[in-house]
Amino acid sequence: MNDNQSTSDKILMAAIDLMSEKGYDGTTTKEIAAAAGVNEVTLFRHFGTKQKLLETAFHRYHYAEEMTKLFQESLKWELHTDLLLISRTYHKIMNRNRKLLYIAQKGSSSLPQEIYQEAGRHPRHLRNLLTNYLTAMMEKNKVMTANPEMTAMSFMWMNYGAFYSGLNAKGASPDQPLDDFIEESVRLFARALTP
Amino acid sequence: MNDNQSTSDKILMAAIDLMSEKGYDGTTTKEIAAAAGVNEVTLFRHFGTKQKLLETAFHRYHYAEEMTKLFQESLKWELHTDLLLISRTYHKIMNRNRKLLYIAQKGSSSLPQEIYQEAGRHPRHLRNLLTNYLTAMMEKNKVMTANPEMTAMSFMWMNYGAFYSGLNAKGASPDQPLDDFIEESVRLFARALTP
DNA sequence: ATATAATGCAAGCACTTACTTACATTACGG
DNA sequence: CCGTAATGTAAGTAAGTGCTTGCATTATAT
Numbered sequence: 001m002n003d004n005q006s007t008s009d010k011i012l013m014a015a016i017d018l019m020s021e022k023g024y025d026g027t028t029t030k031e032i033a034a035a036a037g038v039n040e041v042t043l044f045r046h047f048g049t050k051q052k053l054l055e056t057a058f059h060r061y062h063y064a065e066e067m068t069k070l071f072q073e074s075l076k077w078e079l080h081t082d083l084l085l086i087s088r089t090y091h092k093i094m095n096r097n098r099k100l101l102y103i104a105q106k107g108s109s110s111l112p113q114e115i116y117q118e119a120g121r122h123p124r125h126l127r128n129l130l131t132n133y134l135t136a137m138m139e140k141n142k143v144m145t146a147n148p149e150m151t152a153m154s155f156m157w158m159n160y161g162a163f164y165s166g167l168n169a170k171g172a173s174p175d176q177p178l179d180d181f182i183e184e185s186v187r188l189f190a191r192a193l194t195p
Numbered sequence: 196m197n198d199n200q201s202t203s204d205k206i207l208m209a210a211i212d213l214m215s216e217k218g219y220d221g222t223t224t225k226e227i228a229a230a231a232g233v234n235e236v237t238l239f240r241h242f243g244t245k246q247k248l249l250e251t252a253f254h255r256y257h258y259a260e261e262m263t264k265l266f267q268e269s270l271k272w273e274l275h276t277d278l279l280l281i282s283r284t285y286h287k288i289m290n291r292n293r294k295l296l297y298i299a300q301k302g303s304s305s306l307p308q309e310i311y312q313e314a315g316r317h318p319r320h321l322r323n324l325l326t327n328y329l330t331a332m333m334e335k336n337k338v339m340t341a342n343p344e345m346t347a348m349s350f351m352w353m354n355y356g357a358f359y360s361g362l363n364a365k366g367a368s369p370d371q372p373l374d375d376f377i378e379e380s381v382r383l384f385a386r387a388l389t390p
Numbered sequence: 391a392t393a394t395a396a397t398g399c400a401a402g403c404a405c406t407t408a409c410t411t412a413c414a415t416t417a418c419g420g
Numbered sequence: 421c422c423g424t425a426a427t428g429t430a431a432g433t434a435a436g437t438g439c440t441t442g443c444a445t446t447a448t449a450t
Contacts, residue, residue, distance in 0.1 A: 007426085022304040025220035029408060039428050044409060106301045109217040123360070150379035154353055157360060161352030164359065165318070184345035192387035202396080224438065234398050239439060 008046050010036040012057050020099035023106040024054060051112065058100060058115050064093045064122070071129045079142060080190040082133070087159060087182045090126065094163045105164070127156055134193075144195040155189055203241050205231040207252050215294035218301040219249060246307065249298070253310050256295050259288045259317070266324045274337060275385040277328070282354060282377045285321065289358045300359070322351055329388075339390040350384055 014035035018027040029050055033040040047053035070089055075082050094101065104119035130152040137143035145151045162181055209230035213222045224245055228235040242248035265284055270277050289296065299314035325347040332338035340346045357376055 023218060023220060023302060025218060026302075026304040028406085040408095041410085041429085042427060045427085048409095050408065107218060109221040146382070147375070147379050150376055151383060153357070153376060154380040154383060157356030158349055158353035159356070160360060161354070161356030162348070165352060165355060180342070181345055181348060184342050185349040187341070188346060188349060188387045189383070192383045223436085225436095235438095236399080236440085237397060240397085243439095245438065 007038060007042065011038060011043055011046060011053070012060070015053055016057050016099045016103070019054065019106075020102040024103060024108040024111055051110065054103070054115070055112065058118055064096075066093060067122070067126055067129060071133065075133070077137070077140065077142065079137065079193060080186060083155070083186045083189055084182065086126075086130065087155075087186055090159050091163065091178060091182065093122065098163075123156060123160060127152055130155060141195060143193045145193055151193065158185060202233060202237065206233060206238055206241060206248070207255070210248055211252050211294045211298070214249065214301075215297040219298060219303040219306055246305065249310070250307065253295060253313055256292055256313055259291075261288060262317070262321055262324060266328060270328070272332070272335065272337065274332065274388060275381060278350070278381045278384055279377065281321075281325065282350075282381055285354050286358065286373060286377065288317065293358075318351060318355060322347055325350060336390060338388045340388055346388065353380060 011032065015027070015032045018031055018035060029043055030040050032053075033043045036043075043053070047056060066089060070085065074085060101119055104115055107116070127149075131149045134143055134145065134148040134152055138145070138148060162178075162185075206227065210222070210227045213226055213230060224238055225235050227248075228238045231238075238248070242251060261284060265280065269280060296314055299310055302311070322344075326344045329338055329340065329343040329347055333340070333343060357373075357380075
């Protein structure tokens with residue numbers, strides 16, 4: 001049981017890579033083992049089951065508490081500056097866990113529900129934080145909107161859409177278009193919400 | 196070959212229903228036949244292959260020319276009114292083909308590329324139409340933005356995100372939250388872009 | 391009423407997949 | 421250097437999958 005860290009990791013990484021491209025059902029244990037440069041039996045000795053293998057991978061999906069901390073500590077209560085920071089952090093987190101999110105998105109009939117819950121946690125959390133922020137800004141007379149929750153949703157969905165439409169799909173892509181989008185969209189929201 | 200329309204349709208509908216939930220790989224031909232109330236052999240006699248069955252289903256994905264016609268005929272050159280119409284039409288089209296889009300989104304290693312292309316056609320098309328519209332509105336001094344293409348993308352991704360996050364996932368849902376979102380988000384964009 | 395086409399049924403085939411077992415080989419720390 | 425743990429190799433199992441075949445049954449149209 002004293003896992004050779006390196007071997008387990010190689011298998012996990014290979015599984016994540018393949019499954020994020022071909023889905024859980026479409027990826028075989030033989031493929032994973034081959035991609036990891038390891039015998040298929042070793043895979044089963046480490047994880048017992050294909051499903052447990054993926055669950056282990058998702059366990060490493062450490063939900064970033066970054067967002068909570070950001071909302072507690074780093075906000076300047078200046079709309080444009082804050083939205084920019086929020087959007088950039090959002091994409092950083094999503095990007096870091098991109099492959100796992102893709103796996104959850106593709107889904108499968110034989111996948112434990114826990115995985116989908118984990119994948120949906122971050123967006124729901126952000127929606128709440130953002131709604132509260134906008135409400136507080138309204139009380140400071142620094143934001144004007146008829147419906148802070150819907151405004152928060154709009155901002156979230158815009159970034160969600162940008163992420164899943166593969167804006168930053170390539171591995172070490174230059175990220176320039178992403179930055180352009182973030183700046184332009186934040187400018188738009190700031191202008192719309194400023195009283 | 197003179198297909199009994201009703202039988203073929205039952206099979207196609209069952210396939211779309213199941214695959215949109217469990218993915219192409221996760222759905223068996225036996226299941227499809229059972230859900231259609233038909234013998235599995237009948238399925239193969241009609242479509243020959245599981246893959247050809249899905250391709251036939253996608254052939255019914257009649258890409259709505261509605262959008263093009265809308266941009267040619269129905270625009271009032273009044274920002275708020277036009278964005279509202281565009282957003283509503285977008286969600287109408289997406290919703291009509293929701294299940295097929297879900298199948299493409301889940302994907303599979305053994306799915307013909309044609310299917311993904313078809314699924315991506317509508318968003319790309321809308322982006323172009325919307326960019327051109329915003330540019331024209333700028334020339335009329337009715338819209339102000341530094342980057343019409345990015346603005347179009349932002350609007351598109353926002354609606355794309357709202358759609359895929361399952362805002363309207365339930366079959367005959369009341370659609371009230373969707374309407375709320377559309378109105379609030381259009382108001383926001385109109386305010387941001389009005390000079 | 392009879393020919394023709396569409397469907398059902400039972401069985402099976404060829405192949406893949408997740409997973410197992412038994413045994414040989416290597417790596418490695420005390 | 422030796423014992424133990426980790427890995428490789430080969431073979432196989434049980435179940436599931438897409439798909440086929442042969443034949444019986446039902447519907448439909450002329």
